[in-house]
Structure formats: structure tokens, C-alpha cells
Amino acid sequence: MTNIPEIDRRILRELHRDGRQPNAQLAERVGLSASQCWQRVRKLEKSGLIQGYTARINHDALGAPETALVEISLERNEGYQLEDVCRRLAQFPEVLEAHITSGEFDVFIKVAVSGTRGYEQFLKDKLYSIAGIRHSRSVFSLRCYKSETSFVP
Structure with missing residues (x-):
């Protein structure tokens, strides 16, 4: 596996759990300042490790259960x-x-x-x-x- 710093793994786990959480909340959960966290997230996006953000859709509600x-x-x-x-x-x-x-x-x-x-x-x-x-x-x-x-x- 790629050598990814543990702090970046924590960021990825948190975003995987809730990709809509505000940067300040994410920073607090991973133990960084808001500025450091924002920079790391942007770096993860730019490197392609984060490929995008999405919503989970309820197919039952759309008629395709x-x-x-x-x-x-x-x-x-x-x-x-x-x-x-x-x-x-x-x-x-x-x-x-x-x-x-x-x-x-x-x-x-x-x-x-x-x-x-x-x-x-x-x-x-x-x-x-x-x-x-x-x-x-x-x-x-x-x-x-x-x-x-x-x-x-």
C-alpha cells in the first residue's frame, strides 16, 4: 500500500464517514488546525486520492428497490x-x-x-x-x- 501519513488516513476516514462535515469539525476530529486540515484536504484532492464527493441515494424511494x-x-x-x-x-x-x-x-x-x-x-x-x-x-x-x-x- 502507498505510504500515506497517518494524519491523512484519519482525514480520509472522517471524510468517508461524512464528506459534508465542515472543515472546522473535520480539523477538530483529526487533531489539526482548520488551516492545516484545509491544506491537507486540498492536497489529497489534487493528488487524486480524493476523487470527488457524492450523496448516497435511496433507490427504494426512487422506485428501483x-x-x-x-x-x-x-x-x-x-x-x-x-x-x-x-x-x-x-x-x-x-x-x-x-x-x-x-x-x-x-x-x-x-x-x-x-x-x-x-x-x-x-x-x-x-x-x-x-x-x-x-x-x-x-x-x-x-x-x-x-x-x-x-x-x-
């Missing part, structure tokens, strides 16, 4: 580019994640849907409209126990 986990295999030797397929998948707003994978399948996606009918619509209108997809296998998440976008070692 279910999560489908989908493994996708592509046709072989047909000239379909894996990256092109992933870029197409990433354009669909309900696709929360898209990964190129090792093993039996080529791509893994995580999709927010409104039940089986919403998933059927996603398959017909979006997934199967992408050339080169040979096979997909999906499961529904019954309950999520952890959902994080990052971690600080």
Missing part, C-alpha cells in the same frame, strides 16, 4: 471489444457498477431495478440491444449487508 447482479459473456472472435461493451453498459443510469472480470464471465454489472418486471424491461430494451452479448446470468440481491464505494486501510 431491487438489485440485480449480472454476469455477462461475450461472443468470441466476432470483433466485439470488451471495453466498448462496458462503455455502453456504463451509459445506462440503472447500471450502478460495470466491471471487466476474470474467470468464466467477461463482465459483471450491478443494476437497480423495479422488481422482475423492471429487470425484464432492462434486459429487453437495454442489455440485449448491445451487440456481442452471448449469455447473461443474473441473481437478485435479497438483502445488502454492506455497500461501500471505498475504504481506508
